[in-house]
Amino acid sequence: MKRNLLSLAALALLAIPQANAVPLIKGDEASYRVRELSTGMNWYTNLPMALQESARTGKLVVWIHMLGKIDGAT
């Protein structure tokens, strides 16, 4: 009986996802999305120019600080 309970507990532990296991997007898919993102919009790297465009169009600016480049290594 005790052994059965231990086996059940072990099975239950195996069924619990590992704490550090996170949903993974594979390289091909990630690469496609990076391409879509970097080519699907006009990304400014000069803030004054982005603000000028904002004043012209009336749209606000989403300005991102990031380590790396939008279409390169990050």
Added chain:
Amino acid sequence: MSLSQEPAFSYLKDNFVVGYKDITGASYAGVSGVHMPSGNAVSTTNGAGPHNLQTFVLAPDGTVMTCLPGYWAPQDLVSELKLGQDIYKVYSDKYLSKAEKAARFRQMQQDHFRTHSPQEQRRSRMQGFDMKYEAKNRLQTSDCILDSRMASVVLQKGMKAPPGAFKTTDQIMHDRMSQRPFINYQNFDVVAYTDYGRPFYNKNEDQRTASGEVNKDLAKAQPLMGNVNEMPGAAKRARRQQRQQMAGSRMMNRAGGYLARRGIQTFVRAMR
């Protein structure tokens, strides 16, 4: 990765001028492993990696409507972008005074946090290693900690923080933004604004096994980018900052106590 996912991608594309700045080498930048565009990607929690990524919503004159530190899930990102647009309506309202605008800004930031669903709050749970960093280096002074006694539990091996010990990252963000109404981007204190958790953030996307677990040997050999040289001193600086803040607070308490006593004595003498 959330920027390329819907609904964030379409919302950004249709409603904003977009731009970015590579902050490698900036004083406030953290450290991350190098990820190539063809590498794997993982989802993470809202507000994770605040030192390595910041998303500003700016008015045409460069005034900050809102700023998101770290990663945000696509649906939550859109909701915050909409808040930025709503705040801009207040900012550009000709019939409101500067003080009224600032008051509304604060209110809108706090109200927005209160509308976050329990699911969003779960997505905004601070990373365990960031909790440990806050508890270890500024247990008494961190604005991320709601209850220092409960928060200290994370310093025990294998223990997790009980609910209510730490703020969620969405609360940290809205609390901090509330204190920064309509500041120009050039004057925005990115260092203080993004200062929570450890400077090193890496999900080891390309060092994982098929089941998603990190291969520790591969992770150790991974090249890093960002302020690598600054990393070892960051924790020391945080602890020193805490000591200074606490010393200042003790001095104020002593001075306050002295003045209170003297004030009472002066009052009693005057009564005689």
